[in-house]
């Protein structure tokens with residue numbers, strides 16, 4: 504077995520930060536915040552108006568022209584993805600018994616997490632609701648009257 | 652045949668099944684999130700392509716999948732609160748069993764509030 508179980512009652516080294524404990528705490532703190540962020544997200548996007556039917560580029564453009572929703576969505580992106588990735592790390596630790604495989608999968612998880620956080624953050628922060636050359640009927644109302 | 656272990660507080664009970672459900676729903680939501688970040692990224696590349704992909708979210712089969720996703724999120728989120736209460740509330744462990752049924756009840760209630768509306772949006776005339 505690759506996992507070393509420490510002697511019960513052996514004192515924990517105080518020198519290093521206890522990352523396992525920080526991760527445990529992170530799951531709980533992010534969980535509470537995600538309740539608000541995800542329930543709000545589902546309510547506004549899927550419950551109000553025409554629900555799933557209203558979602559299109561113009562809808563996103565309208566929402567992201569308001570900094571409030573941009574901050575909301577980017578915060579949700581970071582919190583949820585790190586929460587989910589850390590949760591998946593727990594599963595990898597539980598179900599792999601070869602150390603090399605365990606390390607590889609955990610590396611893979613964090614690489615995917617980092618890449619998608621960068622992607623999502625860039626998409627939201629560099630977003631243009633009225634991109635040039637787009638048919639007007641695809642654009643949010645706020646683009647009316649803009650000329651390119 | 653091995654006999655059933657007697658006197659366990661965990662195995663086969665609410666404690667175990669809530670954990671199994673929490674784990675399965677967590678993994679399902681995780682994989683959806685990966686896809687969802689990538690489909691949303693299309694808003695930065697091509698509005699028409701985004702509308703095309705998001706259009707598949709409005710089809711009956713994926714629409715039903717969304718019901719499952721919402722159910723998974725409702726359970727995972729509310730049971731997450733239960734886990735947090737078990738960890739931090741003095742009486743959390745004592746009431747973990749009742750809290751599980753409160754979680755199931757609340758999740759069912761919220762789901763029943765959401766499902767008809769979503770089904771109308773997916774299957775209704777537009």
Ligand code: HEM
Pocket residue numbers: 530531533534535537538541583584586587588589590591593594670673674676677678680681682684724727728729730731732734735
């Ligand atoms: C909506 C609010 C959410 C709350 C309140 C919540 C709560 C929690 C808590 C407290 C844990 C730790 C359980 C433990 O240590 O035993 C956890 C685990 C987990 N969560 Fe969440 N979560 C939420 C959203 C999400 C999302 C959006 C994802 C996916 C991206 C996710 C994926 C996971 C996974 C994979 C685990 C690990 C499960 C396990 O170890 O069995 N959760 N969640």
